[in-house]
Amino acid sequence: MTETASQYQLHSALKTYFGYDTFRGQQQEIIQNVLQKKDTLVIMPTGGGKSICFQIPAVVLEGLTLVISPLIALMKDQVDGLNANGIKASFYNSSQSSQEQQSIIEKVITKEIKLLYVAPESLSGLENLVNEKYISCVAIDEAHCISSWGHDFRPSYQQLGFLKKKLPNTPIIALTATADKATRQDIVEQLEMPQAEQFISSFDRKNIELEVRPADARAKQIVTFIKKHPGQSGIVYCLSRKNTEQIAKKLNDNGINSDCYHAGLSFEDRTRVQEDFIFDKTQVVCATVAFGMGIDKSNVRWVIHHNMPKNIEGYYQEIGRSGRDGLKAKAVLFHSYADVIQLRKFATGASNEDVQIAKLERMKQFSEATTCRRKILLSYFGELLADNCGNCDVCKNPPTFFDGSVIAQKILSTITRVDQKEATGTIIDVLRGANNANILDKGLNGVKTFGIGHEISWKDWQQYIIQLINQGICEIAFHRNNALQLTDFSEKVLFKGLKVHLTHPVYSNEKSKTPTAAVASKKVNSNSLFERLRKLRYRISLEENLPAYLIFNDATLKEMERVRPMSESEFLAISGVGQRKMEVYGDEFIAEILDFIGSKIKKPKKTDTHLVTYELYKTGLSIEEISLQRKLKAPTVYSHIAKLYSDGKDINIYDFVSKSDVEAVHQAKIELESPNALKDYFDYFNEQMDYFKIRLALSVIDKDE
Known part of the structure; x- marks a missing residue:
């Protein structure tokens, strides 16, 4: 090849x-x-x-x-x-x-x-x-x-x-x-x-807006948020089973279709909740973190963390369950110190307790950060972002910064002089000139930077180091006893004059609480083409027993709304439309688009795409000739023939499907008892009977019944 x-x-x-x-x-x-x-x-x-x-x-x-x-x-x-x-x-x-x-x-x-x-x-x-x-x-x-x-x-x-x-x-x-x-x-x-x-690959999911909020009246804030995003699928992650049930009840009491998911439910109930969410029957699921892993539901528009996750990896994976189609999504995290205490208790006694506690601390630092949150996420995974993202709450409401280059240089110089082998606490002790047993045993009181930051409090040094970590200027090596290490940015700060902007430490009891204004609920524009295509997709998903997003994702529907394809070739050019999906769904989506356009330009009467096929059929053209003239695939034309026959048009149906095929499909319908979709028949015949023949045969059977 x-x-x-x-x-x-x-x-x-x-x-x-x-x-x-x-x-x-x-x-x-x-x-x-x-x-x-x-x-x-x-x-x-x-x-x-x-x-x-x-x-x-x-x-x-x-x-x-x-x-x-x-x-x-x-x-x-x-x-x-x-x-x-x-x-x-x-x-x-x-x-x-x-x-x-x-x-x-x-x-x-x-x-x-x-x-x-x-x-x-x-x-x-x-x-x-x-x-x-x-x-x-x-x-x-x-x-x-x-x-x-x-x-x-x-x-x-x-x-x-x-x-x-x-x-x-x-x-x-x-x-x-x-x-x-x-x-x-x-x-x-x-x-x-x-x-x-x-x-x-880059870990940067630019389409997800990041926000951290204080955990005041969480349930009320969640209700307000969801009502601002009507009709959008979302997940609320909670720390306990009780929380999932309480929040789900609160949402249902406020007219928001929701359910809860946790390990205490039976296997059947967990499966039902998951499938109802996948099939868009449930708008919101309130769940413990086990929910959502591996579910490729592309139209989740937001994720809310009712409680703080135990580490940044988990947080990143969970917010990543939103916006998989590339369209705008939102991640909201409620930060509470009580959650930190609870998660520390969970980690106690684990085989890797030290690692879990250190990672929890990084998650807490992310929640309390005063620097671009995306920078923190990316630097955690070793990806350094030079500019602020502009799509997180810190970037949209930035704090006041000062030139902290000298402070940063002192920290980085100390990390260098201890051979990048010491954790945060020891670095601070060197900077402050502490003469404790750890410093003396290791001989760190002889380090050149020993005591150069004695005038700054231990707690403030800790906050400055956290800010440097958050900006990717140094990093924690969890697998090396949480030692602080240099990054590519470190050299630029130490030797190339890169300026470092820091904020003065603000501790939790000093933080002002941001009031949450009541916001009127928005209404979905049910007359938009996107909503009409979404409803069509939902109907087909029920008929085919297939999740709606597996038919077409929201991004594909948005492109259909923008381009408005009116022929098979135009429809096939839409991103996310493959050959098989064109053949199976193309005619119905094109018909919906034509109907929408017709209603907008106020034509006296719309000509359905299958009726155009009927006019050509009456002139004596073959399926192949109609396909060429209409620039449609033969299976699409056959689907028109099936609909026309079902609608009572003068169609000689046995020109297109044999009586033996009809009898075989009828027998399959009896044996399958309650087939959900054409695919059930297709599988029954071991993929040896074409979809269009099955559809034609069913049109005969349904009409006779």
Whole structure:
């Protein structure tokens, strides 16, 4: 395969299956690396397009791509999305019967599926398949779970090192949205792929506005916030089960459709809450942090933290569940010192208690920061942002700064002179000239900067160091006993005259409380094209038993609203519209757009797209000829024929579908008992009967009944 042919093939697969014309960021480079059979580590923010990095290779490679995933919800969501896009995928886990599991194994052997999702605990059931006869690629999703340095450590992930030994010539791609330096190193070591090429994308989710509020009358503030964002999906994260139930009740009492989710619910209730949210039946879910992991719901517009998360990784991952479609989103965090006390209690006694406490302290510092919050988030993951973001509460209401360059130089110089081996408290003791046992035992009273900051209080030095960390001018090495270390910015401050702006420390009891003004509820413009397309999408999602965002995400609907495609070729050009979705949904969305345009220009009567087809049919044109004249695909024209027949038009339906096909579909309808969608029939016939024939046959059956 030539390089040009390879690029063409990749772009063709991207458009055909996912509806996108171009790759984002490093996606194409990552995919090429995998196709060259090289091990790969991908650090990419939530919503950045990680899944495409292994799903496109899965389509291109001959064998099976095995995907290791931690949660059943994640597997189901991904598999539903792949099948909706025309890619054959399945999952294998403990929720299935032995017959279902055996059926999956047989499909792998006969190469009927391209991707198989499996939890690490279930890998033993696939022991005979984990060899290079069947598997062309292994993808390990949520790879941070393998590391005890990570925020979501899972012991079951630590067995995955055997994969490289058993599949030495098979590329492994490990992916995560949240991993600091220590965690990244741990991932490649434990997966036995030390030579893996690392692709670290920007962690900057510019579309998410960040805000921290004091925790006064939280429930009232949450109600007010949601009423300012009517009809928008959102998640309220809470620390306890009781909180989730209380907030959900408060929201429902105020006319906001909400539900709660926590580990105390039965499996059936948790599944129901999750699916109602995915299918847009529930607007708001009040949940503990277990909710949302792996759910690729792209139209979540906001996330509220009723309580402070226990670390920045968790916070970043949770706010990343909003705005996955790239449209504007908002993250609101309520900060309370009581939450900090509670989280410290939770960490006490843990095997990595020191790490947990240190990470909690960074989360607290983020909440109390007086510098750009996005700078803090990005610097935590090793990404330095030179300019303030302009899209957080600190940037929008900046505090008063002073030139703190000399203070910064004293701190950085001390970090340098102790060989970057000491934590914050020791650095402050050196600066203040403390003669305590720790300083004397280590001989740090002989450091040149000893005592140069004796006039500044211990607490103020602590605040200044926190501000430097928040600005990325120095950083904490959690895996090195929380030692302070220099960054690329440090040298610029020490030797190149980079100015450092600090604020005078303000402590919690001195902070003024920002009053929350009552805001009148906004109303959704139900007559906008976007809302009409959203309602159409919702109706189809119920008919197809498929989450609405898997049909088209909000960003795709917004582009439809802006471009207003009125032909198949125009519709196919919309980002997010692939070939299969054009064939299955195109005619209905185009009809809705035409109807909207017709209503706006006040035509006396709109000509439905299927009626245009009917006029051409009456002239004796064939399906192929109508397709050419209307620039529509044949399946779309067949769907018009089915509707016309159902509407009582003079259509000789048996010119297009045989009586034996109608009888077969009728039998399938009886055996399936309550089929939810055309796909149920398509699967029943082992994908051997075309969708358009099924639709035509059903039009005959429904009319006869």
